[in-house]
Amino acid sequence: MFKSRLFMNLKGISSAFIPRFIFQKNLDKIFNEILKYKDFELEHIATRVNYYNKIKSHFSIENNKVNKIGKLPFKNTSYAYDAYEISKYFKDSFLWNKKFSDVNYIFSNPTICKSRPIKESSNNILLNLDKNRHFVFIKDPLKFKEKKDIAIYRGAVYQEHRKKFFESYFNENFCDIGDTGKHDSLYKKNFLSKKEQSKYKFIISLEGNDVATNLKWAMSSNSLVLSTKMTCETWFMEGKLKANEHFVLINNENLLDTINYFIQHPKQAIEIINNAHNFINQFLNRKKEFHISILVLAKYFYYSDQLKINQKEILQIFQ
Incomplete structure (x- = not known):
């Protein structure tokens, strides 16, 4: 565990120093890649995106809790690096409410987090955070x-x-x-x-x-x-x-x-x-998981009036 967490931290720190604009210029390209999925795959992707992000209307970011997404992630590292893998594709000036810890309650405003109560909680928007600890699968040789x-x-x-x-x-x-x-x-x-x-x-x-x-x-x-x-x-x-x-x-x-x-x-x-x-x-295709994560954040930034999306088909996914 120590070695894997050390590797994760080193990987996260190194990626944080790559200029974000290199990733940001590829966002439209990523949207176009997503639209190449077959209809049944897009339907599944849309279902998951709207399960993780249940926001259905435009909202204003709460000023006293927001952070710029371009901030380098040197705290809550396992959460921060996992979020940074996705957020780096969006403009540094974008703002978000986030909570990088265990969450078992409902937020009063739309907030990016790892977990939420199963009951209706549309303000808790899920990303796959702390993956090194929580999102692990094994190959079991025993019947x-x-x-x-x-x-x-x-x-x-x-x-x-x-x-x-x-x-x-x-x-x-x-x-x-x-x-x-x-x-x-x-x-x-x-x-x-x-x-x-x-x-x-x-x-x-x-x-x-x-x-x-x-x-x-x-x-x-x-x-x-x-x-x-x-x-x-x-x-x-x-x-x-x-x-x-x-x-x-x-x-x-x-x-x-x-x-x-x-x-x-x-x-x-x-x-x-x-x-x-x-x-x-359904979680084993890394490319598809990446695309779903991008769409979850894109939906957050779109409905907080920070992101303009030119592809109408992407907006249809959010419906």
């Missing part, structure tokens, strides 16, 4: 039937909802759950890598301050994801996930029954795992 018949979880246990979950299940032999946070805890256990955790048939996913950090890679494994009710979402569109179709819904009482059921019904478990993989497939 479901080859894995251990218990559930696994490792993570920091600070929040009350995680503590209550641990109070229910920490000493049970049908699961192996452990607190790996940097604090004194009754639930301390050793760290386990993603590879080690994916040796278990069931991976537990628990929300933290906003979303569950492990959800994306766990859903890309060949293990069955067991998750408590989700309340927040990110670029992964957690609000689109359906219980018992993409993951299995659990609570502080039904974990044992859930594990026993899917041990006895492995075909149903594999069907849910395959559905999870199919959901993930």
